Amino acid sequence: MPALPTSLWSSVARKALMALTGLALIGFLIVHLLGNLILLSGNADAFNLYSNIYASMGSFLYVIEAGLVAFFLIHIVSGITVALGKMKARPVSYKKVANAGGPSRKTVSSVTMIYTGVLLLVFLVFHVVSLKYGAHYDTTIGGEKMRDLYKLVVENFQQPYIVAGYVIIMTLLGFHLRHGFWSAFQSLGALQPRFSNMIYIIGVFIAIILAIGFLFVPIWIFLNS
Numbered sequence: 625m626p627a628l629p630t631s632l633w634s635s636v637a638r639k640a641l642m643a644l645t646g647l648a649l650i651g652f653l654i655v656h657l658l659g660n661l662i663l664l665s666g667n668a669d670a671f672n673l674y675s676n677i678y679a680s681m682g683s684f685l686y687v688i689e690a691g692l693v694a695f696f697l698i699h700i701v702s703g704i705t706v707a708l709g710k711m712k713a714r715p716v717s718y719k720k721v722a723n724a725g726g727p728s729r730k731t732v733s734s735v736t737m738i739y740t741g742v743l744l745l746v747f748l749v750f751h752v753v754s755l756k757y758g759a760h761y762d763t764t765i766g767g768e769k770m771r772d773l774y775k776l777v778v779e780n781f782q783q784p785y786i787v788a789g790y791v792i793i794m795t796l797l798g799f800h801l802r803h804g805f806w807s808a809f810q811s812l813g814a815l816q817p818r819f820s821n822m823i824y825i826i827g828v829f830i831a832i833i834l835a836i837g838f839l840f841v842p843i844w845i846f847l848n849s
């Protein structure tokens with residue numbers, strides 16, 4: 625059997641890593657959105673009790689967080705290197721973005737993956753710094769003292785420029801996921817042609833639900849607090 629050229633192997637491996645971590649991160653986003661929907665109830669205690677579940681996990685939380693950071697890093701680094709590899713292979717970009725149809729699924733989403741990805745990374749740094757490591761307010765629920773994350777989130781989403789920023793970035797998240805979900809299955813070689821359309825439609829559905837869900841939360845809080 626002829627040996628696989630190193631460059632081909634590494635590009636395939638990087639794409640597979642990008643796909644697996646991307647799918648795992650979509651799983652994280654679904655759980656994250658479900659937790660954030662508690663904010664819509666306006667019940668501060670319910671949200672704080674929910675977010676405190678993570679804090680009470682102790683050192684196990686560090687394991688989860690280390691895994692999450694590793695998944696984000698692997699996804700970002702493999703994504704950037706795959707995109708740079710493509711640019712090197714085709715230095716002159718196509719003039720027009722049109723849906724090429726068939727198996728390529730070339731759309732605005734697909735050719736902007738690296739740009740939406742980089743903007744999401746910038747958002748992520750801002751998001752984690754402003755919430756996870758943001759102001760530490762305290763509250764007491766049932767005699768137990770815990771972090772009042774609800775107060776901080778509401779304070780953030782009372783700023784129109786922050787809400788506008790979230791709406792823009794969550795729309796970009798939708799575009800990123802729209803192509804990313806289908807592309808992950810493609811990269812893993814798990815797509816038989818007859819499933820291609822179905823996976824693409826599921827990806828569009830997930831992208832719309834996550835984008836609308838995440839952009840609805842800040843708008844709702846802005847309008848109701």
Ligand code: HEM
Nearest residue numbers: 656660675678689751752755756773777797838839841842
């Ligand atoms: C409505 C939109 C969102 C809200 C209200 C929200 C809320 C929060 C809050 C309150 C935290 C701090 C959790 C804690 O310290 O216990 C957090 C952390 C985090 N969020 Fe979001 N989030 C939103 C959207 C997103 C999106 C779209 C992403 C990814 C693209 C994301 C990724 C993260 C990550 C990675 C963390 C750190 C998790 C950890 O290490 O514990 N969030 N978010």
